[in-house]
Amino acid sequence: MNILSFWKSNMNNTVSYLLMIFCAHIYFSCKHLNSDTEKMLTLLPNDESPKVLSAIPGMGDTGLPRSQKIVILFDKPMNVNSCVQSFSIAPNTQGYFELTDYSLTFTPSTSWNYGTYTYTLTKNCESKSGSDLREIQSASFSIGEAGTAGSYPALSEVLIHTGTTEGCNGDSPTQSNLLSDSLTNVCMGTPIGNTIIFRFSRPMDKQATMAALVFSPSLMGSYTWISDTVLRVLPDFPFVYKTRIHFNLSTQSTDVQGIKLQAPVSGSFYVGTGNLLPVISSLTLKADTLSNCLQGVAASADLTTTAIANACLGNPTSNPIRITFSRAMNQIQTQASITISPNLTGTYSWSTDNRSLTFVPDVKLSYGTRYTVSVGTGAVTVDRVYVEAASIYSFAAGGRANEAPTVQAIGVASQGCATSLPGTGNALGGNWLSGHCFWDHTLPLLSASAYQFRAGDSGSGSIGSSASCADSNTDNFRIIFSNYMDLNQTVNAIRLRRLSPPGTILQLASWNWEDCQSSYPYGCRVINLIFSELEASCNGSSAFGNASTLGDFNLLRSDDTQSGYPFYMITVDTTARDVLQVPLSSSFHFSMEAK
Structure with a gap:
């Protein structure tokens, strides 16, 4: 308590003491001392009015916490209800009061917002004796720093x-x-x-x-x-x-x-950049010659970049299929999304980095079968990124898959007709001296007169005349097939007949195969056909290949006949089969003019 407060609180005793000393010297004038003292004291301030001894926060306090309480202490017992009604704060803030006879405490219901507040306690706050508060109590304070007042975070x-x-x-x-x-x-x-x-x-x-x-x-x-x-x-x-x-x-x-x-x-x-989409980096298996496959030294081929038609059946006992992804994959979901058709049983194993899956079939692959490997959209990485689309790949085991064989080209041996697949024809046809085959599968078939060959038997042969009866390659027909063919069944499916009268009796005198594969299941794609006519001069009039005539390996020469005569047709029927016993897709008929 300061000196002034001490003096004010003891002012009555001090005045009475001074008056008593004064009256001791002037006795006769102090007969009515008590009554006069009371009259004199009525001129001094009312000491019954309560005062605020202290208040927190004080005027101008800044940087206060958001949990700050307002606490006011009084010097006399107070009528707490009147004080609560006399208290206000701006901006208006909800809160609750804690009260004693000598104190009032206000606590906000929620933390203060940062900014400046002003609280006020009016004189209507009374003591228990009914005296009003001597002075209005008011103070402004700031929660946090006031520098950001009026602006917003962004x-x-x-x-x-x-x-x-x-x-x-x-x-x-x-x-x-x-x-x-x-x-x-x-x-x-x-x-x-x-x-x-x-x-x-x-x-x-x-x-x-x-x-x-x-x-x-x-x-x-x-x-x-x-x-x-x-x-x-x-x-x-x-x-x-x-x-x-x-x-x-x-x-x-x-x-x-x-x-x-x-x-x-x-x-x-x-999200427009698919930089983490998993893709199949490679799909590899062994594809090589039969010899290398059986020895276990076959080369690997990548099905994502190469068409494989000669996959090993086993290398030597099995042919693992390995799928490698660009990112680490979820093993269970990815493996479940992979199918192989026709169905193969086998075992799966993953690399330690979860990027490569290897499938080892339980049995060898089937020769000539086309297998399809599919990776569905359920394939997903370990961090939940799915492939964007399904991927489908296929390969043939051991050789061309079950595609029906066809006649790819036809010509005669004297031409520049190929001795291996593929042969090349000409859109205008040609004769026996052309630098190409008569026809290939990419061209339309023309009339018989567009394709001309020369029969080899001039008609001047005689018994025992071997020179005049020697084979001429201008009437040796060459057929090129798309697949490796079964030799016996294919030869038996080929026929030649004369269309123009008079008719003749024709027979296949000899044949040979070219463009053959040396490994199982073997087979060839090019056949050379040598026909003979019974009516040819070197055959006489009895039988083909008479020992005394040395036989004949040519058709009857007819270059002295009129234009458009005679015509021959060569036929390959559907009993012709490839090495996988797949029949010719349809019968083949080809007509020519002999000149």
């Missing part, structure tokens, strides 16, 4: 990685601000997740800001404040390719002084 930028596949997977992907740009090339990840950076204009209330941030579709991830103004969101998984992701930051986001965003902030971006 979201300055939202950064995310964008670019090409190479850029997203590189060491320095591009960061773009989606608040200022329309982003349609956002990376799925860089390389795992694509970090989103939220940068604010001033320090933020971390919990309130994270609670105010919402993504659609929902985004699971870790939220980390790398400073008071920067929030980093790292998704648990890569973004889904070709999806649009939205975010909204509501006004429940506040700065450290409790000041809210002036308005909510929203934005979106499109």
Whole structure:
């Protein structure tokens, strides 16, 4: 208590004491001392009025915490109800009171917002004796710093990685601000997740800001404040390719002084770079000659880049199929999405990095069978990125698969007609001296007169004349098949007949095969056919191949006949089969003119 307060509180005793001393000297004038003292004291202030001894916060206090209480202490017992009614605060704030005879305490219901407040206690606050408060009590104080009063926090930028596949997977992907740009090339990840950076204009209330941030579709991830103004969101998984992701930051986001965003902030971006999509890097198996396959030294071939028609049946006992992906895969889901047709049983095994799956069949593959390997859209990486589309690959085991054989080309041996697949024809046809076959499967069939051959028997032969009866290759027909053919069945399916009268008797005198495969199941694709006519001069008039005539290996010479005469037709019927016993797709008929 200061001196002035002490003096005021003891003023009655002091005055009475001085008056008594004065009256001792002037006795006769002090007969009515007590009554005169009372009259004199009525001129002094009323000491019954209660006073405020102390108040917290005081006028001008700043930087106070958001939990600050207002506490007022009195020097006399007070009528607490009158004091509560006399108390006010601006801006208006809800709260509750704690009261004793000598104190009043106000506690806000929720934490103060940052800013300036003024509380007032009027004179209507009375003591228990009914005396009004001597003076109005009022004070202004600030919660936090007052420097930001009148302004709002703001979201300055939202950064995310964008670019090409190479850029997203590189060491320095591009960061773009989606608040200022329309982003349609956002990376799925860089390389795992694509970090989103939220940068604010001033320090933020971390919990309130994270609670105010919402993504659609929902985004699971870790939220980390790398400073008071920067929030980093790292998704648990890569973004889904070709999806649009939205975010909204509501006004429940506040700065450290409790000041809210002036308005909510929203934005979106499109995941347009599929840099983390898994793809099949390779699909390999053994494909080589039969000898190398059986010796276990067959070369590997990649079905994603090469058409395989000679896969080993086994190498030597089995032919593993290995699928390698660009990224680590979920073993169970990916394996379940792989099918092989026709169905094969076998065992699966994965590499330690979960990128390569190897399937080992229980039995050898079937010769000539075309197998199809499919990887469905259920194949997914360990971080939940699905393949964009199903992949389908096929290969033939041991040789051409079950495609029906056809006649690929036809000509005569004297031409430049090929001795191996494929042969080449001419759109205008040709004769026995042409530098190409008569026809190939890419050309339309012309009339018989467009294809001319020369019969080899001139008609001047005689018994015992071997020179005049020697074979001439101008009437030796060459047929090229698309598949490796069964030799016996195919020869028996070929016929030649004369269309123009008079008719003749024809017979296949000799034949030979070319363009053959030396490994199982063998077979050839090119046959050379030598026909003979009974009416030819070297055959006499009795029988083909008479020992005395040495036989004849030519057709009857007819270059002295009129134009358009005679015509021959060669036929291959559907009893012709390839080495897999697949029949000719349809009977083949080819007509020619002999000149």
